[in-house]
Amino acid sequence: MAASEASPGLGRLGAAAALVLFIAAALTPFAELKLNRIVRGEPVGAWDSPAALTGLALAAAAVGLSRATSRRETGGLAPLVPRLLVRAAALLLLAAPALMAGAHGLGRASPGPGFWLAAAGLAAAWRSGRARPDPASPPKARRALAAALDLAALTALVILALGGAFDRFSPYAEFAAQGPRFWDELARHLALSLGAFFAAAALALPTAALAARGGPLGSGLTALAGAAQNVPSLALFGLLLPALAALADALPGLRVLGVSGIGPAPALVALTLYALLPMVLAGAAGLRMVDPGARDAAKGLGYSQRQAFGRVELPLALPSFLSGARTALVQTIGTATVAALVGAGGMGYFVFQGLGQAAMDMVIVGVVPVVALSALADRLMGALQARAERYVR
Amino acid sequence: MEILRYEGAGKRYGAAWALRDFTLGIEEGTITALIGPSGSGKTTALRMANRMAEPDEGGLRYEGRELRSYRPEALRRRMGYVIQSVGLFPHWTVLQNVCAVPRLLGRRRREAEARADELLALVGLDPARYRGRRPSELSGGEAQRVGVARALAADPPLLLMDEPFGAVDPLQRAKLQASFLEIQKRLRKTVLLVTHDLDEAVRLADRVVLMRAGLVVQADTPARLLAEPAGEFARDFVGEERSLKRLARVAAASCARPPATVPLGADAPAADGSCDGPAVYWAVDGRGRPAGFVRPGARAKPGAEAPSVLPLGATLKEALALMLEDGPELVGLVDEEGVLRAELGLADIARASSQAVVTDGPR
Numbered sequence: 001m002a003a004s005e006a007s008p009g010l011g012r013l014g015a016a017a018a019l020v021l022f023i024a025a026a027l028t029p030f031a032e033l034k035l036n037r038i039v040r041g042e043p044v045g046a047w048d049s050p051a052a053l054t055g056l057a058l059a060a061a062a063v064g065l066s067r068a069t070s071r072r073e074t075g076g077l078a079p080l081v082p083r084l085l086v087r088a089a090a091l092l093l094l095a096a097p098a099l100m101a102g103a104h105g106l107g108r109a110s111p112g113p114g115f116w117l118a119a120a121g122l123a124a125a126w127r128s129g130r131a132r133p134d135p136a137s138p139p140k141a142r143r144a145l146a147a148a149l150d151l152a153a154l155t156a157l158v159i160l161a162l163g164g165a166f167d168r169f170s171p172y173a174e175f176a177a178q179g180p181r182f183w184d185e186l187a188r189h190l191a192l193s194l195g196a197f198f199a200a201a202a203l204a205l206p207t208a209a210l211a212a213r214g215g216p217l218g219s220g221l222t223a224l225a226g227a228a229q230n231v232p233s234l235a236l237f238g239l240l241l242p243a244l245a246a247l248a249d250a251l252p253g254l255r256v257l258g259v260s261g262i263g264p265a266p267a268l269v270a271l272t273l274y275a276l277l278p279m280v281l282a283g284a285a286g287l288r289m290v291d292p293g294a295r296d297a298a299k300g301l302g303y304s305q306r307q308a309f310g311r312v313e314l315p316l317a318l319p320s321f322l323s324g325a326r327t328a329l330v331q332t333i334g335t336a337t338v339a340a341l342v343g344a345g346g347m348g349y350f351v352f353q354g355l356g357q358a359a360m361d362m363v364i365v366g367v368v369p370v371v372a373l374s375a376l377a378d379r380l381m382g383a384l385q386a387r388a389e390r391y392v393r
Numbered sequence: 394m395e396i397l398r399y400e401g402a403g404k405r406y407g408a409a410w411a412l413r414d415f416t417l418g419i420e421e422g423t424i425t426a427l428i429g430p431s432g433s434g435k436t437t438a439l440r441m442a443n444r445m446a447e448p449d450e451g452g453l454r455y456e457g458r459e460l461r462s463y464r465p466e467a468l469r470r471r472m473g474y475v476i477q478s479v480g481l482f483p484h485w486t487v488l489q490n491v492c493a494v495p496r497l498l499g500r501r502r503r504e505a506e507a508r509a510d511e512l513l514a515l516v517g518l519d520p521a522r523y524r525g526r527r528p529s530e531l532s533g534g535e536a537q538r539v540g541v542a543r544a545l546a547a548d549p550p551l552l553l554m555d556e557p558f559g560a561v562d563p564l565q566r567a568k569l570q571a572s573f574l575e576i577q578k579r580l581r582k583t584v585l586l587v588t589h590d591l592d593e594a595v596r597l598a599d600r601v602v603l604m605r606a607g608l609v610v611q612a613d614t615p616a617r618l619l620a621e622p623a624g625e626f627a628r629d630f631v632g633e634e635r636s637l638k639r640l641a642r643v644a645a646a647s648c649a650r651p652p653a654t655v656p657l658g659a660d661a662p663a664a665d666g667s668c669d670g671p672a673v674y675w676a677v678d679g680r681g682r683p684a685g686f687v688r689p690g691a692r693a694k695p696g697a698e699a700p701s702v703l704p705l706g707a708t709l710k711e712a713l714a715l716m717l718e719d720g721p722e723l724v725g726l727v728d729e730e731g732v733l734r735a736e737l738g739l740a741d742i743a744r745a746s747s748q749a750v751v752t753d754g755p756r
């Protein structure tokens with residue numbers, strides 16, 4: 001958190017990009033209103049919707065305010081105002097398509113290009129309200145208020161959703177129609193990605209240690225991980241199908257454990273192989289960068305090889321390893337979408353179902369959580385990495 | 394008693410011998426310096442002592458036992474190890490670094506930390522100020538002091554030092570050497586030291602082993618190495634100004650005289666015409682600290698510049714260097730409170746170097 005507190009809220013470039021996106025959003029069709037989930041809809045612009053126009057205006061105001069406050073130190077809660085505006089704008093823009101459908105007396109509204117442009121602008125402006133630290137208001141108090149603000153916005157979102165405000169918003173309708181299935185697949189997606197990530201991390205550490213030592217075994221394993229990375233994901237799943245099926249046939253005991261040609265087993269194996277390379281390369285690079293003096297001292301003071309690795313070399317290589325782990329985790333969460341093709345489930349289930357039924361709104365139900373999870377994973381791993389870097393300096 | 398003995402030890406890298414037929418006994422409580430140009434085998438010899446390098450021929454004995462019979466890790470934990478690059482662990486505090494070996498040996502944390510505080514104080518670092526610092530927050534000299542404290546933490550009888558003061562500037566190096574001698578006076582460790590700096594070897598060591606291309610050229614006391622270098626290589630290595638180097642062995646205090654002082658505000662005695670009286674007096678303040686010079690018969694006033702002084706433990710070489718740089722007729726020796734204790738001039742140094750004052754006696 002300290003790192004983000006120190007970074008300026010919204011750069012000049014970010015602000016300009018956000019404003020351009022908001023203007024474009026106002027000029028392009030914001031929603032498609034239609035009778036049911038399959039038929040083509042009728043495009044309607046933001047100019048037809050007070051909610052969408054207000055939302056865009058608030059968002060633009062937030063960007064302007066954020067730039068103004070980031071230039072000088074502002075006392076008290078002023079830096080929180082743009083933050084509040086951005087969250088309010090997000091709620092309004094999210095509710096706008098459903099309101100438009102209601103106003104036209106039509107069943108559903110799908111997001112149009114204007115909606116996505118506005119969403120991109122909001123993503124750019126999301127950091128506004130994080131102005132430079134102000135000595136008058138301690139960052140701790142302001143951070144607590146900012147968190148309270150986000151919590152309030154989230155509560156408002158849930159209340160609106162439960163109150164039916166989004167019922168005519170087509171992606172939300174698809175989500176609601178899935179019922180508990182959505183949460184099951186989300187849990188499966190998380191289990192797949194995290195399982196593969198941790199398995200890969202456990203394999204990557206010893207491989208990185210071997211690779212850093214420069215032996216033939218280490219470079220061979222690195223080459224193998226590199227080769228796996230180069231096989232297209234769909235092809236790797238395909239290659240694993242007969243391999244694991246044959247394995248399960250040969251060893252029936254494995255079948256009891258859930259190993260078969262389709263399902264989570266090939267998906268886990270493939271995702272683990274994919275996640276391996278970034279962590280092996282970054283870990284080996286980190287180990288090679290350990291100060292030779294520290295290494296020699298550890299040996300000379302009487303550390304055994306294992307003690308020197310665990311207590312000196314590994315901690316010093318940790319920031320580098322974590323940068324690889326960050327890449328690996330973000331990549332794994334995204335790639336796990338493809339796992340639905342081999343029957344492993346996950347958010348890919350909605351993506352491929354939606355594609356099959358030509359129901360784009362169902363595709364959105366699968367894609368949006370993946371994007372959100374990736375962004376969250378990136379932030380968390382980034383914070384962890386920054387912490388590790390402070391620890392070894 | 395000999396604590397460590399090399400018996401015809403040799404080490405080969407490929408076809409080339411890094412060290413050949415190396416035989417040397419190291420007496421308990423002494424400082425032995427291995428010196429020579431790069432590639433002379435001195436570091437290889439040092440690293441054999443804690444089994445960081447294994448001999449290809451011959452062997453070593455430690456405390457009378459075959460070195461090979463010790464487990465390397467156990468052996469290393471009983472020998473202090475200081476290297477030029479210091480090699481402090483950057484992710485640990487100074488305190489954790491100093492506690493490294495005691496913790497390896499399974500000592501209790503509280504015990505190890507109390508000992509670490511003592512050692513930090515011993516190497517001249519205030520424990521309260523330094524124990525929580527990170528290595529990145531230390532200067533080169535401070536880091537090297539922590540390195541020495543870490544090596545001493547488990548109270549090893551033998552200390553191995555590979556160019557320990559090589560990475561710091563000359564001023565820092567002189568300070569580190571002085572405080573190392575202070576520490577050694579108290580702890581009486583056996584020290585095996587590798588250096589390429591003859592001044593350092595002469596100043597610190599009881600015995601200097603000059604090496605070249607893996608062979609011992611001469612193993613002698615510093616004074617004898619300087620006075621009677623054996624052969625052309627030794628003569629070249631010792632160099633032309635070896636009488637100057639010998640001065641580094643002599644404490645300035647040993648040939649200094651009691652100072653002639655006059656309190657500030659008083660008049661210095663007038664010259665009586667004979668040549669016996671001092672040509673110049675020290676003007677000293679109420680606590681005996683030098684403030685300037687005063688000619689015979691004149692009134693003592695603070696001088697425009699602070700007079701040139703050295704600590705009591707300075708060597709003759711340092712005194713001479715100060716005279717040549719600053720040009721004072723007299724150099725004062727002051728104690729820790731800055732009180733003037735002795736004075737010496739160029740003539741005193743000339744007398745000392747011409748007489749047989751240069752010995753290997755206790756410094």
